[in-house]
Amino acid sequence: MNKKLVDFFQLDTAPGIILIASAFLALIIANSPLAHFYLALLDTPIHFKVGSLDIEKNLLLWINDGLMAIFFLLIGLEVKRELIQGALRTRSRAMFPVVAAIGGMVVPILFFAVFNYDDSKAMQGWAIPAATDIAFTLGVLALFGKQSPVSLKVFLLALAVIDDLGAVIIIALFFSSDLSVIALSIAVLASATLFYMNAKGVARLTGYLLVGAVLWVAVLKSGVHATVAGVILGFAIPLRIKHHRVRSPLRYLEHGIHPWSSYLILPAFAFANSGVPLDNFSLGLLLEPLPLGITLGLLLGKPIGISLACFISIRMGIASLPKGLHFAHIMAASILCGIGFTMSIFITTLAFPGTDNHALVDLSRIAIFIGSFLASVLGYLALKQTFERIPRHSSEAEQT
Template identity: 45%
Template sequence: MIDPLPKPIVKPLARAFAPVRALFVSDASAGVLLILVAAAAMIVANSPLAAAYEQLFYGELRWTPIAKLDDLHLWINDGLMAVFFFVVGLEVKRELICGQLSSPEQRRLPVLAAMAGMAVPALIYVFVVGIDSPLVRGWAIPAATDIAFAMGVLGLLGSRVPASLRLFLLTVAIVDDIGAVLVIAAFYTANLKLMWLGVAAVVFAVMVGMNHFKVDRIWPYILVALVLWVAVLFSGVHATIAGVLAALTIPMHRQDGHSLLEKLEHGLAPWSAYLVVPIFGFANAGVNFDGIGMEQVLAPLPLAIAAGLVVGKQVGIFGIIVAAVKLGFAKAPENANWVEIWGVSILTGIGFTMSLFISGLAFTESRLLIDEAKIGILGGSLVSAVIGYVILRLTTTHPEEKPSEFVTP
């Protein structure tokens, strides 16, 4: 029989391999998968497979049931991503009814932080590109935080980060998602078709009625949601908004201990995190650097996006937290010091899914601008992830060593 290793050896080994072990826990795995997918897309787009990659996603389909969606990239961004937005909508509704956004006290600080975390990056972006520049249309690109990436980095840190900060980051990201959906609906919608908009309104009313009359089967909602998606697609509003609208109609009343909303969220969340978003990431993150030199890398668009993510996010979120706490308007996350809060604020500068999505809406007519936007998104996100991780890794401690206490500056 092999004797177990002595504790003085086991403990340092456990700590040394903690980041590796963290790759396989839920907080980190989705984020790590996205990192791998983004890297794979970049490699393929700059390899001998580049032409095949381009043809796969942007080549015209021989047959499509909806003529408007004539390539795979459109089906992914307008169709498959509706599932992602549906899951986001389910999560938002649950949090508003019985979660971390269900009371004014709980949502005060996250809502403030998310609003500042969207406004300041947008202002920095506009300042860099110039208010009269045609690039100003991309102002919302650095305003979004990628929840999977950010929570993935926190997951790599294990128990070093206080649980209150994990919850705070998750809640801010949820509110951020709400803001991003509203921005897409309000600012990236063109050529509205009133007839289809009316059809969408009627279908949405039908789904609200189904909720009111406590229809508790999944398949009727799915069928009607598909009709809603088609109506929104042809209305001029981006089709993914149908996912959010449909999610808001799913019943939250409980039967057999679980609501239909909770069952759907539980069932769809893994598919969204481990299939839908990675497919979207692989289809959108590939940038072919052929013909792209330092002039494009340092162009106003990627610099504005990177500055918004790296500087704007942390300044906006950390600044509003300090102000709210000092003024007594809100309480800071428990058991966390200011350096830890700053580190988490930097992690909100990781933008991927929503940022890539908005860049595609902002610059639909220019592949060069979309590629430049991708460079800014990936560069700014990488810098935010590395700086945030290093700060939290060096300044936080394991609970068994020294509890982290919040100290007002």
């Protein structure tokens, strides 16, 4: 492989660059003479049949329900690791990013509701601005290299992981269709089997993955969104093995999935869900309540919610600033969290299902693009100014 290509894939910013390139490629193709082929590709039927099990979906749904379940498996693994060994392992460590994540979800939802409260159809998208794209957010932060304090990356990672967990809970509770009692019972049984295997010290990943596949099918058929199965499986994978200090099934699986998630799953999702036709688009549409609620929810709701929640928690003694950080770091970084992109698009597909909602989906995706782009630019500029004003060595020296 070409050395320059190898060097590129080793960059911390590479996943974010590939992600945005995939989205822009889809946007260009969807507004070119190739649009018909793009739509035909996404509508390609893929049929899976084993005995009485019969699953038939088009390529778009296989990406959204299948590949994204693997991405949510990675989220489950990351959350569990952070809870046991990472930034969330103690109450004092966990409270600051937890409070920040809650504020960063609640306030954007309020922003959205202010503009759309009188439109029941649009209000189905209330959770869209509550999401944060972890790959993009950390990718922009990585542009600063050693200028950025390590504790800021840890804080942002923990916040984004909690935010993703919140998104999973929202999906499970609010975006489930008519429930099948039989399929749901099988899903509960499969989940119980996974955690029983964990309790008994089963270390072989093959067993977990086989039961996880059964869980995915059961959740898919139950009416709950299939990606929830990925998180449950992630929580069931053991971090440690008794009498074995080195090997960690969780870390092994996490490291195995991570490159596939960064370089295939998320780019494929971005490509499949970003092809918005712009032939009927006008700037005036952005002033409609739905896109305005999404854009301002991401651009203003996120930083206001995170900064306000952190400020109140510090004042009340609930949490304290991470070592090496000033509040200016938190305020600047909170703007980056307005990059909703893939997670916001994913929630959009759940909030407005069916062909009759295409106009709402397209309008939402345009608003997500604009809000996320502005958040990335303004967040970068805010962090740049903060790092120039408070150099890393001086901020860390003040905290020692």
